[in-house]
Amino acid sequence: MQPPIPIPDQIGTVDLASWAVVPGPSNVDKDEHGAWAVTAGDEEQYALYFEVADAAHPRQVAEFIVEAVRAHATRLRLSAAFDDILRERERLRTHPAGADLYELDRSRVVAMMAQLGELAAEAYEPASASEQDAQTQRIYDEVTHLAALAVSWLEAIHARYGADGA
Template sequence: MIPEREQIGSVDLATWRVVPADGNPDKDEHGAWAIAGGDSDEYDLYLEVREADRPREVARFVLEAVTRHARGLRLRGALADVAHVRDRQPADDERAPSNPSLPDVTKLAHLVDAVGGLAHEVSRVVPRDERGAHQDRLYGQLAQVAATTVAWMEAVLSERTPDPDAGTNGA
C-alpha cells in the first residue's frame, strides 16, 4: 500500500526510523528494509524498500532526505513569520532596534522586553484544552524576539556594509 500524502504528513517525523522489513527478520543488509513511523508497535507509516542493491542504505537516504526537506520547510516558514513580524515593526521610529544610531543598550532593552513577553507566556500554567492557543501565543512571542533580534542585526549590517542585501555569512 502506498501511503497518502495526508498520512505521511500526520505522522510525527521524529518517530520515523529505518527498520528491517517484516520479511527480513535476520536484518540481512541486502534484504528488504523499511521506513517506519509512529509511536506504537504498529506503525502509522510503513514504506518498504525491496528492489534496490542496498535497500537499507536507500531507506536511510530517503529518511534523511525527507527529514532535511521537512526541516527546510519549517525553517522557511519560521523565517517568513519572523519577516512578517519584522515588516510590521515601525520603520520610521527612531527608537526602533533597526535604527543604527540607537545606542546598543537601548536595542538590548527592546530585546529584553521581547524576551520578557516570552518568559511571561512560558511561565503560564495552561489547561489541557487551551494548549493550542498557548502554542500560538508562544510562537508569536518567539517570532517577536526573533524579529527584534533581526532588527538589531540589520542595524549592525547597515553600519558595516553599504549594500543592504549583503550579509556577512560569518556568523
C-alpha cells in the same frame, strides 16, 4: 493491517525523530540485501510504513529516504518560520515607530530581554488542555516578534559595519 501509502502532507504531521529504518517482517536476520522498511510514528501503530525490497541495497535506500525526508521537512519548517519573521519585520517597519527599529541602544536590548523573560515564564507555565493551543500561538507570535527585532538589529549592524560585523 498495514497503514496506507504515505502522502506528502503526512511528512509534517509525524514527529521527524520517529522516522526510522527497520528490517522488514521477512528480514528477520537483518540482511543488508533483504527487505527494509521506512517507518514513522509510534512503534505499536506506525503512522507511516513502507518497505524497500527491490533495490540493490535496500537498507541504504531506506536510510537515504529517511534522511531526505528529515532534511526536506526541516527546510519547509525553517522557510515557514522565516516567512513569518519577515512578515512581522515588515509590519514593524510600517508602524509609526518603525524608524527606531534599527536603533542599537541598551534600552532596546533590555526591553527585548524583559520580553524574553516573560516569554520563558509563560512557556513553562502549564496551560489547561483547552488553553494549550492559544498559549502555543501566543508564544509563537512573541518569538516571531523578538526574532523580527533581532533581524532588524542585525541589518543595522550590517549597514553600519559591513557584512562581517567588524
